[in-house]
Amino acid sequence: MSALFNALVVLGGLVLLVAIVWKLLTRRESANNISIERPDRDHSPEKFDVNSLLQATMSGMREGLLVVNKDMRVVASNPAAHKLFNPSVPALQSQRLTELTRNPVIYSAFLDGLKGVERSGIKVETHGPERQVFDLRVVPIGNANGHGPEGALGVFFDITRTEHLELVRQEFLSNVSHELRTPLTAIIAFVETLETGAMDDQESCQRFLSIIRKNASRMHELIDDILELTAIEGGNVQLRAAPVQLHTLVQDVCASLEAKASAHSVTLKNDVAPEVVVHADVRRLEQMLTNLIDNGIKFSREHGTVATSYESGARDQILVHDNGDGIPAQHLERLFERFYRVDRARSREMGGTGLGLAIVKHLALLHGGEVTVTSELGKGSTFTIHLPKA
Numbered sequence: 001m002s003a004l005f006n007a008l009v010v011l012g013g014l015v016l017l018v019a020i021v022w023k024l025l026t027r028r029e030s031a032n033n034i035s036i037e038r039p040d041r042d043h044s045p046e047k048f049d050v051n052s053l054l055q056a057t058m059s060g061m062r063e064g065l066l067v068v069n070k071d072m073r074v075v076a077s078n079p080a081a082h083k084l085f086n087p088s089v090p091a092l093q094s095q096r097l098t099e100l101t102r103n104p105v106i107y108s109a110f111l112d113g114l115k116g117v118e119r120s121g122i123k124v125e126t127h128g129p130e131r132q133v134f135d136l137r138v139v140p141i142g143n144a145n146g147h148g149p150e151g152a153l154g155v156f157f158d159i160t161r162t163e164h165l166e167l168v169r170q171e172f173l174s175n176v177s178h179e180l181r182t183p184l185t186a187i188i189a190f191v192e193t194l195e196t197g198a199m200d201d202q203e204s205c206q207r208f209l210s211i212i213r214k215n216a217s218r219m220h221e222l223i224d225d226i227l228e229l230t231a232i233e234g235g236n237v238q239l240r241a242a243p244v245q246l247h248t249l250v251q252d253v254c255a256s257l258e259a260k261a262s263a264h265s266v267t268l269k270n271d272v273a274p275e276v277v278v279h280a281d282v283r284r285l286e287q288m289l290t291n292l293i294d295n296g297i298k299f300s301r302e303h304g305t306v307a308t309s310y311e312s313g314a315r316d317q318i319l320v321h322d323n324g325d326g327i328p329a330q331h332l333e334r335l336f337e338r339f340y341r342v343d344r345a346r347s348r349e350m351g352g353t354g355l356g357l358a359i360v361k362h363l364a365l366l367h368g369g370e371v372t373v374t375s376e377l378g379k380g381s382t383f384t385i386h387l388p389k390a
């Protein structure tokens, strides 16, 4: 919606600029001012100084704007175009387009503009230290009275971020489809096995039904996590931050995970002092701690321990430490990305969705804090939630 609004604003500006630049290219001695009639009730025309109007419009635009004359020399440009083409030269004015760029796509678009052909939707990439992607639109200027165009005006819309978001979206969708397909394929396969005779064998029937149930639950958890993450990322989760008795909260989380911990022969420890109070949304903090302690149990060794503790500092720090196998250093940087797992097969085996840490990260950010991890192979991992003090 905001992209559409921006596009409309830019398009409006473009129309205005074409008119102004056309005036500049064809101006007569007396034409220092142009009249712009506003649809006021009294229809009184207002005078604008054309130079300051042009200056303000062009400087204010985030889009790069370049006007060339019939000789392909720059006659007007704005700061955004200057930054885009060559910030090291003092001005783009009078430079040939070929001196500014060797990109044939840009050159041919402006050439078409000079032949009176409007071009749009041209993708232009820059390969400097920072890769940028632009959508270029070129319009001819001044062919109103039958003569050929006097120049061509190009607008470079920066679509780097939009393109990045589109890539992230596609990657997310393909991950989701892949994650859903695995349990779904298992469900279909076992239903077919049952249909083709396995139903008659009581023991196989029970086993296959339990596999079907496990895979259906996996799909359910995955959809819940996706919806949750989408809501948090979309800004649709409101936090109700208030003082939280941390010891009691950790006690509750440990109690709810006690059965799972015993099944894995893991001990849960609450090392938070009874008087510690942090400032957070209690339900969301519970969710973060549940995810982290649950991971500690899943990735712990047998007879391991998952301990939660608190440290005070510039921010409140809640640490969840396990003495499991640890995480290889090369994975730490990407650990909080959606669907990132160190060992995909093990994570699936443990019933994980691959979204738990991404949810923790976004909830911590929503609190104005963050989550970090340190880990040592063979010794274990510590996840720390940093929360601003009240």
Ligand code: ADP
Pocket: 291, 295, 296, 299, 300, 322, 324, 326, 327, 335, 340, 341, 342, 343, 347, 348, 351, 352, 353, 354, 355, 356, 357, 358, 381
């Ligand atoms: P999952 O559902 O797979 O647990 P998470 O987002 O919670 O997804 O975690 C992502 C990955 O990070 C896990 O698959 C695992 O490889 C790794 N991981 C998370 N917590 C731990 C931990 N305490 N010890 C070792 N590895 C961990």
